[in-house]
Amino acid sequence: MNIRFFNGTILTLENGTELSSGEVWVFDHLIGYVGKPQDNNIKWDREINLNGNLIMPGFKDAHTHSAMTFLRSFADDLPLDKWLNEKVFPMEARLNDDLIYAFSKIAIMEYLTSGITSNFDMYISPNPVIQASIDCRFRTVMTGGLNNFTQTVEEIDECYKKYNGYNPLISYELGFHAEYTCSRELLEGMASIAKKHQAPVFCHNSETKKEVKECLDRYGTTPTVFLDRLGMFNYGGGGYHCVHMTKDDISVFEKHGLSVVTNPGSNAKLASGVAPISKFMKKGINIAIGTDGPASNNCLDMFREMFLTTSLAKLKEKDASAVDANEVLKMATLGGARAMGLRNCDTLSRGKLADLIVIDLNQPNMQPINNITKNLVYSGSKQNVVLTMVNGNILYEKGEFNIGEEPEKIYETANKMLAKIK
């Protein structure tokens, strides 16, 4: 499909948050042109008048567990350990691949409504999550959820080989659940696979104080330093959450060029704490933003996460100038793409993958217009997302989904399945 977007306000993210006006041409799955209107004799399948609205790269949800939509608002307002052990784990034990597939589809729909064009997903069974993305034509970077009870080092190795090159929409990064859910043996196994593939490794890291304390008790050092000593991060990677980080931990991230994936909504709702974003920024560490899964958030909304990333940093540092919103916008796009290894879908530039969104500026929350990029972070909302394109396909437009199955059918299937396991 050849699609021409014209009459747009353009945020390429090539030059910070600078805006321009003009056209974006999409040829099949690639961006073919970004710039001023020019004569052409291209046969367009669609020509879309943006009426001055904003066109920009899609958001990257850099940490999530899509299938956990089935636990959305299932058990809130409980202490963390009760929530996890009495509510989440017993329900997850009843899952199978069909259920994971059905519940993941709802998450994909929600990503699309929030202008999210790809996700970095970790779950107990990767196959149905990946299949849901392929069937919806959504882009997913999957990572391993290895722990003492689920998946093995060999399985992770197999997945790495199987899913890289499997489908243009899918890639796979090495990963394990967390230090506190993996034996030392498992972790050493992971480090050896990282070495074998010379590949980055991702995991939950220092999400709670308890986790850090237990690692200190167990190994005499923090999770980050301990994992680094095993050689886990010799080829890069990153950590999800990174709330309770010491100076040494931050140095490890700096040394290996690791990415921090911050999850402010989940960290707030579960009372885990606020990540030291300014400290990471000062060290030049790549920062990405994730929603975490819908069991702990409970929504998959990059606008809410962006607002939280800056406003919680401001609260933490008692400084209204902390963590500029334009930096947060870059985290939600460029930072995510870098963490997820999506080098080819970061900016809105010729030759990049056509993962892009259109933001309606003719809504009251954007008016009158003083500063469009700050509006995205401070007053933007799902309501402003009028179009979401992944890999050149328009999957969401003006409230309508184009993902191969009717929304009503997806909801009905998911609710029926949920009723069975409750």
Next chain:
Amino acid sequence: MNIRFFNGTILTLENGTELSSGEVWVFDHLIGYVGKPQDNNIKWDREINLNGNLIMPGFKDAHTHSAMTFLRSFADDLPLDKWLNEKVFPMEARLNDDLIYAFSKIAIMEYLTSGITSNFDMYISPNPVIQASIDCRFRTVMTGGLNNFTQTVEEIDECYKKYNGYNPLISYELGFHAEYTCSRELLEGMASIAKKHQAPVFCHNSETKKEVKECLDRYGTTPTVFLDRLGMFNYGGGGYHCVHMTKDDISVFEKHGLSVVTNPGSNAKLASGVAPISKFMKKGINIAIGTDGPASNNCLDMFREMFLTTSLAKLKEKDASAVDANEVLKMATLGGARAMGLRNCDTLSRGKLADLIVIDLNQPNMQPINNITKNLVYSGSKQNVVLTMVNGNILYEKGEFNIGEEPEKIYETANKMLAKIK
């Protein structure tokens, strides 16, 4: 107009957050019936099939400065005093009533998109704010913004007499800006008017640590206790923000039945702190939620404020079970109505004013369905608001406004006016 909503999921808020299914009938500006379907020979102007979607009382935005849309994203990521003195005040000095009217209309549109059916507004000039609401058919409770530079005690007295009974959509509560912007003489004047009318009084209170410290230096006591000693709260009222509150302050609120209006988004973005919501709840103090103005938030979104109210409390108390979401939902509706003196538009009940909203449950952020009221707080979004009715009039439906003027015209006027004063 006689309007019948049928096939709905109903949250009346009469019995906590209990849900039922059935119909809601609106006759002119009042709710005529809520319950199971029943035979009738009423001539309906409209019959709306809710398809199982939720119908509930509208949200009350219990503290805002509508006209400040003109400063939305105008000056963010600055320290508080620089933001206020170098950016906000010089721009506000250029305002006139025409501008305030135009900028207020954009706020009203935004309230409607967020399911907000009335606002508690404080601004330097009340008349154009009130006129904008009347022209849009929106409900506004106005309060005085008295300070050393704007408005006088006599003007507040006049407004109180003029605007109560002025229009069915408008009421007026006594108010002043804050202790730190009013001389003792002014404050004593306010207290005497409160006595004269036996009326409640509202003001910004203990928003920042600096404000409390300066009052301690000036009068040897906190703002709340100082104002109470002047007799300010003998007939009730409340405080906006209430972030830095002592035990004695909370006792004053308890003693006089005052309302706390919390503004978590603004308090976070300006790095002011987190209000002690659980402490207020334990004392049975009425709590309402406000967005504050769009200069400091920067949006007028009750969904974001509800999520922040509970999640910031959880962070503050390091307890994921703090401030249950169902309580937050009551704050955003019943709590607001009580603070604003809107006794007649709190619940969805026969004889109450028809200020109500319809929430689309057939959106991915609400699916699959485990708990609808928790979804509202934890995953709800403007995207779910499909209809907003104020005083029996449908002012917003499926993205379209019905407020007497076209949105494009309102944006155009506001942007032109903004360009002139920049």
